Amino acid sequence: GPIAGTGSCCYTGDGGPALSAAIDKPWGFVVDASGRIYFKDAGQNAVRELVAGSGVPTLLGVVNGATNLSGPIAPGEVVVFYGNGLGPVQTVQSGIQVLFNGSPGTPLYSSEFQAAAVAPGNLSGSNVEIDLSYGGLFGLPVTVPLASAAPGIFTADNSGHGQAAALNADGSSNSAAHPATGSITLFATGVSSPVQVTIAGVPAPVLSQNQASGVLQVTAKIPAGIGPGAVPVVMQSGGVLSPTGVSIVVGP
Numbered sequence: 379g380p381i382a383g384t385g386s387c388c389y390t391g392d393g394g395p396a397l398s399a400a401i402d403k404p405w406g407f408v409v410d411a412s413g414r415i416y417f418k419d420a421g422q423n424a425v426r427e428l429v430a431g432s433g434v435p436t437l438l439g440v441v442n443g444a445t446n447l448s449g450p451i452a453p454g455e456v457v458v459f460y461g462n463g464l465g466p467v468q469t470v471q472s473g474i475q476v477l478f479n480g481s482p483g484t485p486l487y488s489s490e491f492q493a494a495a496v497a498p499g500n501l502s503g504s505n506v507e508i509d510l511s512y513g514g515l516f517g518l519p520v521t522v523p524l525a526s527a528a529p530g531i532f533t534a535d536n537s538g539h540g541q542a543a544a545l546n547a548d549g550s551s552n553s554a555a556h557p558a559t560g561s562i563t564l565f566a567t568g569v570s571s572p573v574q575v576t577i578a579g580v581p582a583p584v585l586s587q588n589q590a591s592g593v594l595q596v597t598a599k600i601p602a603g604i605g606p607g608a609v610p611v612v613m614q615s616g617g618v619l620s621p622t623g624v625s626i627v628v629g630p
Contacts, residue, residue, distance in 0.1 A: 382417075389422045391513075401426070435474075435510050435517035436462045443494055443592070444530030444567045445538040445621050450523040451506065454499040455568040456486065456592040464493040465512055477509040484591070488512065496592035527616030528568035531624045532593070539623035542611060557606065557629035561585060563597045564626075569615035577601060577626070578609040606630040 383401040384391075391399025402421025409415050419426050441448050443456030451457055457476075465473050465488030474488040476495040483495040493510065506524045509516055534541040534551075544552040545563040552558050562582075564575070571589070575582040575598040582598040589595070596613065605628030613620045 387421065389419065389424070392426075399426075434515050435464050435512045437464075437508065437510055437517060437520045438462070440508060440520060440522050442528055442530040442538075442568055444532040444565075446536070447530070447538060447621065448522075450525035450528050451497055452525050452528040452568040452570070453497060453501040454570075454589075454592055455497050455528060456494060457483070457497055457508075458492065458494045459508075459510060460492055461510075461517075462491060463512060463517070464491060464510065465489045473512060475511040477511075478506050479503070480507075486591075525616075525618070527570050527618045529566055529573070529613050529615040529618055529620040530568050531611065531613055531620050532565040532567070533624055538621065540625065541608075542624050542626050544611075544626050552626050554608070554627050557627040558600060559629045561597055561599050562611075562626055563595060564611065564613065566594050566596060566613050566615075566620065567592050569594045569613065571615075574614040576612050576614075577628075578604045580604060600628055604628050 383399055386400050388400055388402040401419055405418045405420045407415060407417045416425055416427050437459055439460035441458050443458045467490050469487055469489040471487055472485045474485050474493050476483040478497050478501055481498045483497050486494040501524055503524055505521050507519045507521050509519045532543040533539060534543050543565055546552050546556060546558045547560045550556045571587060573596055575584055577600060580601040582601055585597045585599055587594055587596045608625045608627050611624055611626050
């Protein structure tokens with residue numbers, strides 16, 4: 379069977395699956411000492427390389443986009459995938475198709491080893507089957523638990539712990555250099571309204587919340603007597619708490 383090319387002209391697909399690439403007049407093959415395969419694209423006056431691989435996306439991990447932890451996913455959650463062949467070598471904003479129980483999610487980005495999508499908001503049941511396609515090729519589906527909520531707060535370094543990716547009342551990024559006073563805006567996923575926020579173990583009144591593209595933006599009032607310094611923050615949705623280990627910095 380074919381190992382490269384769609385059968386159509388002329389020159390597309392570099393960095394993607396070989397069978398999704400357009401080739402113009404392929405001619406001659408050379409294999410070097412490392413097993414890499416090169417051929418001439420005579421119509422484009424170019425030398426192209428075939429990189430060994432199955433060409434089929436392989437899902438090895440499914441995690442919450444904020445916490446980086448595996449476990450149940452929730453309707454409308456930002457979901458991150460780890461694996462092989464999930465996209466091109468360079469990260470792009472789309473390029474994949476992801477089906478959740480047969481319903482398409484919203485792709486956010488894809489690269490060779492990592493991709494992300496927003497799960498549909500109408501998922502139901504106790505499990506969800508995830509099928510990911512890149513270059514028109516589907517890999518083997520994976521099944522993960524489905525929950526009504528799986529809250530996670532986004533962090534500054536995308537690790538799922540430490541400093542939250544939060545904004546102060548004046549719009550500045552929350553940090554030790556710019557502590558919060560009055561209120562704090564957090565960003566979370568895997569949540570359903572309404573949510574509750576606690577700061578340093580004290581309930582923090584929610585002033586506003588707005589959801590877009592799988593991310594819930596929550597502004598909460600900082601309780602009196604909290605801080606100064608780094609204090610833990612937790613969000614609750616549907617009776618489920620976000621993981622501990624996330625903090626904000628509160629001013630005097």
